[in-house]
Amino acid sequence: MWIGRNIAKLRRSKGLTQGELAEKAGISIHYLSRIEGGNCPSPHVKTLSRIAYALGIRISELYSCEGCKRHRFLSFVNVLPEAGFRK
Numbered sequence: 001m002w003i004g005r006n007i008a009k010l011r012r013s014k015g016l017t018q019g020e021l022a023e024k025a026g027i028s029i030h031y032l033s034r035i036e037g038g039n040c041p042s043p044h045v046k047t048l049s050r051i052a053y054a055l056g057i058r059i060s061e062l063y064s065c066e067g068c069k070r071h072r073f074l075s076f077v078n079v080l081p082e083a084g085f086r087k
Helices: 002-013 018-025 029-036 045-055 059-063 066-083
Strands: none
Touching (some): 002 029, 002 045, 018 045
16 A cells, blocks of 8 residues: 555654564554555554654645645546546
């Protein structure tokens, strides 16, 4: 999941391990690992808020990476044929 990759990228840029971020955010390292690995499709907004706070950023910044924007665009484009639109 793209948000998980972004969290991992932000965590590494802050020089934190998964354990350190999990502890700061008050979540288990197993849960953080699942989020970062894309194995938790819809983390609760409260969890994302805790992660953002632990990283010292706004929650909106979790969604602001270029890869995330590209993923959302491609997801939209892939839905167009289902909606009756052609590429």
